[in-house]
Amino acid sequence: MNTFYMAAKNLKKKFSFYSLYLVSVAFVITVYFSFASFSSNAVILEKISEDGRVETMCRTIAVFLMIFVIFYMSYSNRFFLRRRTKELGIYTLLGYRKSTILSLLTFENIFVCGGAFIVGIILGGLVHKGLVCGINMLLDLSINSQAIPFWNWDAVRRTLLFISAVVIVLMISNGRFLYRTSLMSLVRYEKSTERKMKFHKVPSILGIFMVLGGYALALDIIRGEASVWVKIGFYQMGLLTMMLVVTGTVLFIASFLPYIMEKSKKRKASFYTKDKIITIPSFIYRIRSNAKTLIMLTLLSAAALTVSSVMALTLYYPIAAVQRIAPSEIEFRVEKEEQVDEVKQIVEKELPDTKGVSFTRTDLYKVCSSSKNLPPEYSLGAAQNDTAGGESLREPGFECMSFASYQALLNAQGRTNISSGLTALSDKECILIKYQAAQGDEHLDRVDSGRANRYSLMLDGTKVLVTVRETSLNNVISFANSIGTLVVSDQLYEQISSGTSPVTHVFSINGEAVINNEALYDKISVYLDASPYLQGNSHRINELLHLNSSTFLLIGFLVVLFFIAAGSILYFNNLSSVMDSRADYEILKKLGYRKKTIKRLIRKQILVFFSIPFLLGLLDCMFAALIYKTGLMQNILENSLLLYLPVFIAVGITAGIYLIYYLVTVRSCDKILFRADRV
Amino acid sequence: MHTVLQVKDVTKIYKKGQKPSLHKVSFQVCEGEFIGIMGASGSGKTTLLNVLSTIDKPTGGDVYLNNINLKSLTDTQAADFRRDHLGFIFQEYFLLDSLTIRENISVPLTLKKLPPDQIETMVTDLAKRFGIASQLEKYPNELSGGQRQRVSAARAIVKHPGLLFADEPTGALDSSSATELLEALKEANSVLNTTILMVTHDPYAASFASRIFLFKDGCIFRELHREKADRRRFYEQIVDEVAELDMDR
Numbered sequence: 001m002n003t004f005y006m007a008a009k010n011l012k013k014k015f016s017f018y019s020l021y022l023v024s025v026a027f028v029i030t031v032y033f034s035f036a037s038f039s040s041n042a043v044i045l046e047k048i049s050e051d052g053r054v055e056t057m058c059r060t061i062a063v064f065l066m067i068f069v070i071f072y073m074s075y076s077n078r079f080f081l082r083r084r085t086k087e088l089g090i091y092t093l094l095g096y097r098k099s100t101i102l103s104l105l106t107f108e109n110i111f112v113c114g115g116a117f118i119v120g121i122i123l124g125g126l127v128h129k130g131l132v133c134g135i136n137m138l139l140d141l142s143i144n145s146q147a148i149p150f151w152n153w154d155a156v157r158r159t160l161l162f163i164s165a166v167v168i169v170l171m172i173s174n175g176r177f178l179y180r181t182s183l184m185s186l187v188r189y190e191k192s193t194e195r196k197m198k199f200h201k202v203p204s205i206l207g208i209f210m211v212l213g214g215y216a217l218a219l220d221i222i223r224g225e226a227s228v229w230v231k232i233g234f235y236q237m238g239l240l241t242m243m244l245v246v247t248g249t250v251l252f253i254a255s256f257l258p259y260i261m262e263k264s265k266k267r268k269a270s271f272y273t274k275d276k277i278i279t280i281p282s283f284i285y286r287i288r289s290n291a292k293t294l295i296m297l298t299l300l301s302a303a304a305l306t307v308s309s310v311m312a313l314t315l316y317y318p319i320a321a322v323q324r325i326a327p328s329e330i331e332f333r334v335e336k337e338e339q340v341d342e343v344k345q346i347v348e349k350e351l352p353d354t355k356g357v358s359f360t361r362t363d364l365y366k367v368c369s370s371s372k373n374l375p376p377e378y379s380l381g382a383a384q385n386d387t388a389g390g391e392s393l394r395e396p397g398f399e400c401m402s403f404a405s406y407q408a409l410l411n412a413q414g415r416t417n418i419s420s421g422l423t424a425l426s427d428k429e430c431i432l433i434k435y436q437a438a439q440g441d442e443h444l445d446r447v448d449s450g451r452a453n454r455y456s457l458m459l460d461g462t463k464v465l466v467t468v469r470e471t472s473l474n475n476v477i478s479f480a481n482s483i484g485t486l487v488v489s490d491q492l493y494e495q496i497s498s499g500t501s502p503v504t505h506v507f508s509i510n511g512e513a514v515i516n517n518e519a520l521y522d523k524i525s526v527y528l529d530a531s532p533y534l535q536g537n538s539h540r541i542n543e544l545l546h547l548n549s550s551t552f553l554l555i556g557f558l559v560v561l562f563f564i565a566a567g568s569i570l571y572f573n574n575l576s577s578v579m580d581s582r583a584d585y586e587i588l589k590k591l592g593y594r595k596k597t598i599k600r601l602i603r604k605q606i607l608v609f610f611s612i613p614f615l616l617g618l619l620d621c622m623f624a625a626l627i628y629k630t631g632l633m634q635n636i637l638e639n640s641l642l643l644y645l646p647v648f649i650a651v652g653i654t655a656g657i658y659l660i661y662y663l664v665t666v667r668s669c670d671k672i673l674f675r676a677d678r679v
Numbered sequence: 680m681h682t683v684l685q686v687k688d689v690t691k692i693y694k695k696g697q698k699p700s701l702h703k704v705s706f707q708v709c710e711g712e713f714i715g716i717m718g719a720s721g722s723g724k725t726t727l728l729n730v731l732s733t734i735d736k737p738t739g740g741d742v743y744l745n746n747i748n749l750k751s752l753t754d755t756q757a758a759d760f761r762r763d764h765l766g767f768i769f770q771e772y773f774l775l776d777s778l779t780i781r782e783n784i785s786v787p788l789t790l791k792k793l794p795p796d797q798i799e800t801m802v803t804d805l806a807k808r809f810g811i812a813s814q815l816e817k818y819p820n821e822l823s824g825g826q827r828q829r830v831s832a833a834r835a836i837v838k839h840p841g842l843l844f845a846d847e848p849t850g851a852l853d854s855s856s857a858t859e860l861l862e863a864l865k866e867a868n869s870v871l872n873t874t875i876l877m878v879t880h881d882p883y884a885a886s887f888a889s890r891i892f893l894f895k896d897g898c899i900f901r902e903l904h905r906e907k908a909d910r911r912r913f914y915e916q917i918v919d920e921v922a923e924l925d926m927d928r
Binding site for chain 2: 268269271272273274277278281282284285286581583584586587588589590591592593594595596597
C-alpha cells in the first residue's frame with residue numbers, strides 16, 4: 001500500500017481523532033479567508049477608505065494574521081504528532097524509512113488542510129457576505145450586496161497559496177522532529193515523564209512584587225498632575241510598567257503559583273481532602289511542562305483583551321462625548337439674520353410633520369473678567385498657536401447665557417431630568433460649564449465646599465462680582481459655538497444684554513423628527529456653506545461610526561482569531577493532559593473515587609488552566625485600559641464606571657468565548673474518560 | 680471465622696455465542712485467608728478479580744462481600760464500597776506520578792476523611808514496615824520497581840481493607856523485590872488479618888498463600904490447601920499441579 005492510500009485510510013479510520021484538527025484548522029481558515037475577501041473587496045474599500053488608511057491597516061493585520069495562523073497550525077500539528085509518536089515508532093520498527101513516514105504525515109496534512117480549506121472558504125464566504133451586509137446597514141453605504149461575489153477569486157488564490165506554504169512549513173517541522181528523534185525516543189516519547197523542578201522563593205516573591213508594582217504604577221496615573229506619569233513622562237513610565245508586568249507575569253506563572261501550591265501542601269487540614277490531594281500535586285506537575293504555554297497565552301490574552309478594550313473605548317468614548325460636543329440635534333451660529341427663517345423653511349420643506357420640532361435661539365454675550373483665578377475655559381482656544389494658521393479660535397472671555405435659556409435648551413434636548421433638578425440662580429450666582437471633567441481639587445470650587453470661586457465680570461466699565469454656585473458638564477451649546485459658557489441669573493443676564501458686550505446668536509433645532517435626518521443636515525450644511533459652526537448630534541455620531549468602524553472591524557478579525565487560537569490551544573492542552581492521565585483516573589476509580597468526584601476533579605483542573613490566562617489577562621487589560629483612558633484620552637465626560645462599559649462588554653464577550661471553550665473541553669475530557677469508544 | 684466473600688455460580692460472558700470467561704464459579708473465602716488464583720492466560724483469573732472487585736459485573740450468579748450482594752450496587756455505591764472495603768495492587772504499580780509517595784499512600788485515607796495527623800501517622804508507620812520510610816517525599820519515578828510495588832501495597836493496605844486484591848503483584852519485579860513484597864503481604868495477612876486474593880502465574884508467589892484455586896477455561900480446575908505443609912513443600916505441590924495442568928492443555 002503506498003503512503004497516499006495509507007494516509008487516506010488513516011484519516012478514514014480515525015476520523016474522530018482527526019476531526020478535531022480539521023475543525024480547528026477550518027475555523028482558522030474561515031477567519032483568514034473572510035479577512036482576505038474583505039481586504040480584496042474593492043467595492044467596500046472604496047466606500048470606507050478615503051485616504052488608503054484601511055488598505056495600509058489591512059496589510060499590517062494580514063501579517064499578524066499569517067503569524068497567528070502559522071503559529072496555531074504548528075502548535076496543533078505538534079499536538080497531533082505527539083499523540084502519534086508511538087504509532088510512528090512502530091512504523092519505523094516495521095522497516096518504514098523516515099522519509100516514507102514524513103510523506104505519510106505530509107499527505108495527511110494535505111488531506112486535512114485541503115478539507116479545512118474547502119470548509120473554510122465556504123464558511124469564510126458566508127462570513128464575508130454577512131460582514132458586508134452588516135457594514136452596509138450600519139454605515140448606510142448603499143452598496144448593492146448582489147454585486148459582491150460570494151467568492152473573491154483573488155482571496156481564494158491568496159488563501160490557497162498561504163495554506164500551501166503552511167503545509168510546507170509543517171512538513172519541514174515534522175521532518176526536523178522525525179530526523180532528530182531516535183527510534184527508542186519515538187516509541188517512548190508519549191511516556192516521557194515530567195522533569196522534577198524546584199520552585200525557589202526569590203523568583204516567586206519577585207514575580208508577585210513585580211506584577212503588583214506594575215499595577216501600583218498603573219494606578220498612580222489617576223493622581224493626575226502629582227503622578228509619576230506626568231512628572232517623569234508617559235512613555236518612560238509606560239515602558240517600565242509593561243516591563244514589570246510582563247516579567248512579573250512570567251515569574252508569577254512559572255514560580256509563584258507552583259511555589260504557593262507547594263506551600264499550600266503544608267496546610268494539612270485543607271490539603272488532606274479527596275479533591276486537593278489530587279488537584280494540587282497535579283497542578284504542580286503540569287505547570288512544569290505547561291508554564292511556557294500558559295505564559296504565552298496569558299500575555300497574548302492580555303494583549304488581545306487590551307487591544308479590544310482600547311478599540312472599544314476609542315469607538316465608544318467619542319460617541320458618548322458627542323452629547324457634549326454637539327448637544328443639539330442641529331445647531332449653528334447665526335451670522336446673517338435671514339439665516340434663521342431660511343433654515344426654518346428648509347426644515348419645513350424636508351419634514352412632512354414638524355410637530356415636536358423646537359427652534360431655540362440663544363444669545364451669548366461675551367464678557368471679560370479681571371479676576372486672577374480664572375478657569376482654563378476662559379481662555380481656551382484663545383492662544384495664537386491654537387491653530388495651524390496661527391490665528392486664535394476665539395477671544396478670551398465668558399460667554400454668558402440666561403438661566404431661562406439654559407433650562408429651555410435642556411428641555412428641548414430632552415434632558416428634562418437635569419433641567420428639573422436645577423434650582424433658580426440668585427442674582428449674583430452663576431453656573432460655570434466646564435470643558436473637561438474635574439481634575440485634582442477643582443471639584444472644590446463650589447459654594448458648598450466653602451471655597452467657591454468668585455469672578456468679577458466687567459460690564460461697560462463696572463465690576464460685577466459673581467459666585468460660581470456650581471460647575472457643570474451639562475453644556476447645552478456645542479463647543480464649536482461656546483467654550484467658556486457661564487449660566488447667569490435672568491436679572492444679571494438682562495443687565496448684561498442691556499450693555500454693549502459683543503453678542504453671538506446660536507440657533508438650535510431639536511425634536512424626534514430631526515434625529516438622524518442626514519438629508520436635512522446636508523441641506524442646511526449646503527445652505528450655510530459648510531460652516532464650521534454648524535454642529536449636529538446624530539450627524540457627528542454617524543461620522544464617527546463611519547471613520548472608526550472599519551478600524552474596529554479589522555482589529556476585530558485579529559482579536560477573534562487570537563481567541564480561537566487561545567481557546568483551541570487550551571482545549572488541546574487539557575485534552576492531551578487528560579489523555580496522558582487516563583491511567584491515573586482509572587486508579588482513582590479503583591481506589592473508590594466516584595464518577596462524579598472524578599468529573600469534578602477534571603473540571604477543577606481544566607478551570608485552573610483556563611482561569612490563569614483569562615484572569616491575569618483581564619487584570620492586565622483593566623490597568624492598561626485605565627492608563628489609556630486617563631493618559632491618552634481627552635477627559636470631557638464625567639468620570640463614571642459607565643465610561644468603561646465597552647471594556648466590560650469586550651471582557652464579557654471574551655469571558656463568554658472562554659466559557660464556551662471551557663465547557664467544550666470539559667465535555668470532550670469526560671467523553672475520553674467515560675465513553676467506551678475512546679479516541 | 681466468618682465468611683468475607685461468597686461467590687455463587689458466577690458466569691461472565693463478554694459476547695453472545697462466545698465461550699464464557701467464567702463459568703458457574705463458586706467458592707467462599709473466610710476472614711484472614713490468603714488466597715492464590717492461578718491458571719494459564721485466558722483462564723479467567725483477571726475476569727474473576729474484576730467481577731469480585733466491583734469493576735465489572737457478572738452475567739450470571741451472585742457475589743456477596745461482607746453479606747452485600749455486589750449486583751445490587753449502583754456505580755456510586757460500588758465506588759463507595761471500593762473506598763470502604765477493598766484494596767488493590769497491580770502488576771504495573773499504578774501509582775499517581777504527580778503525587779509524592781506519602782501523598783500516594785494517603786489518598787485512600789483522605790477518601791475516608793480521616794484527620795490529617797492520623798493520616799500522617801498511619802502512613803509513616805506503614806512505610807517503616809514496608810521499608811520505604813526514607814522515600815516518602817520522593818516521586819514514583821525516582822523509585823525502583825520493587826520500591827514502587829511496595830508503595831502500591833502500602834497504599835492498598837493502609838486503609839485496612841476487608842479484602843485486598845493483588846493482580847500479578849510480582850510480575851514486574853526481580854526475585855529479591857518479589858520476595859520482599861510477598862513477605863510484606865504475608866505480614867499484613869498475619870499481623871493485620873487482611874484477607875488477600877492474589878492472581879499470579881508464579882508458583883513461588885502462590886506458595887505464600889494458604890489456599891489456591893487453579894483455573895482452567897473459566898472454571899476452578901483444582902483447589903489446593905497448604906494446611907500444615909511448609910512453604911517449600913507447598914511450592915512443590917503447586918509446581919506439580921501447574922505442570923499437570925499445562926500437560927492437559
